[in-house]
Amino acid sequence: MRKIVFIMILALVTLLADAQTALKKVYDEKIDPMEQIDKALADAKVAQGKKFVMCQVGGNWCPWCLRFADFITNDSDIAKVVSDNYIYIHVNYDPRKSGGEQQAKAAKDLMKRLGNPQRFGFPVFVLLNTDGSVLHIQDSSFLEEGKGYNKEKVLRFFKAWTPLAVNGNA
Template sequence: LIYIFEVTDINRKLYEETIILLLLMTAVVGRAQTSLDLLPVGTEAPDFTITDSKTGKKIFQLSDKKTQKDKDGKTVPGVWTVLDFWASWCPDCRRDMPMVKAIYDKYNTKIQVVGVSFDTDEAKMKKYLGDNQYSWLQYCEFKKWKETKISKDYHISWIPTSYLINPEGKVAFSTVKAEEMMKKLDSLDQAGALKPAQVQTALKKVYNESIDPMAQIDEALAKAKKNGKFVICQVGGNWCPWCLKFADFVEKDAAVNKMVNDHFEYIHVNYNRRKTAGDAAVKKAEQLMKRLNNPQRFGFPVFVVLDETGKVLHIQDSSFLEEGKGYNEEKVLRFLKSWTPQAIKG
């Protein structure tokens, strides 16, 4: 027996609304099931290490953030750490990332934020992070999600997912919604649990976001021509911790500071191509990069050496100047000495 129903606009609309409702219910149930599968509160957080891809040196280890004793027996307070599991190919993750950035911007002097990416393509991951100016620390095995050790260790069956690890190295909270993590941090902060002293003091912001970088470069070139110097453009932004670290390093390292002041007009060139800045700003950022021979392909900060005429002499990848959690004086001086006017002109 076959029943034939006439398809009407009302039936079609009801069908579409039912399908949408079922999809939403599936997503909600999926997230609820995933939340139940996560590591319970009080579990010792599985340790992992982030190393420099070029040097192999350790940049970060989760267990280092635990409360411990120093060599004199004094207690060194641990640090609250947010682990955000995500991937650039994941729509839900991309939707949550602005909230993760809001967490980082609000609490980066009180907590450690670490992204744990399940990307398999390093170039695509870095491009996504750079384009959106997401500058917090990232861990990635560059394997398929289910093949990664860290996904098994942390019971990750849905992304985005985030964990909050307390100063004792134990799971304090977990969620599949970034806004819930923000609420948890807000409550801890209001209770006085998040202490600025537990993390590195915020570095001075050196990028002037209100000036035209093209005019800034022109002004530096005029000074360079007058004083017999070259120009070093440190391209980056106040959103980039390693950019601020280098500026701080130049200011505090006497030998590097002298080398820079003697031979260069050293400027901090702000780069912002986020769509939220507006179409005009994006276009200006593209013009700036074109003028400097597209240095953004090396990540940030990136250093562009110009002669007094504005010709690009060299683009320096800053990762080759790093050592541990900072910069190496010998490497930086070698770079600077190689591109002074005297070295180039003889």
């Protein structure tokens, strides 16, 4: 009996420790990703060409997606470049077949709208201009370093795709 209680306590302590170190889930699985993109595009238009829409496509099921979100949020240099130049959204992609035919079609339509970025793995970044056209798809593996991301590479990526840089004014 003591052994069982000990194992249960150990399991609980491990679970609590994991919960404290778990990364924040940033993908809202309840909203329609197409509507989310449309809203971000409308917000970008209000910014009068000063911002593009950056879609971080992935899901809460993807540890690398959550690591990236945490990384750019906690680095003030990167966070500033992002907030100054992008309407940044986390677009939930659910590739599971458990949602049935309708969910599978919605996921396929989403990927088509974004230029089929899933071929690069997740997270993948899709940059849209204010008209909703895909300007660039970024494979996140080129931004990785070890079990995280490289600050210089991430900053270079974001700075290279600002509206000023793309429009030739940087």
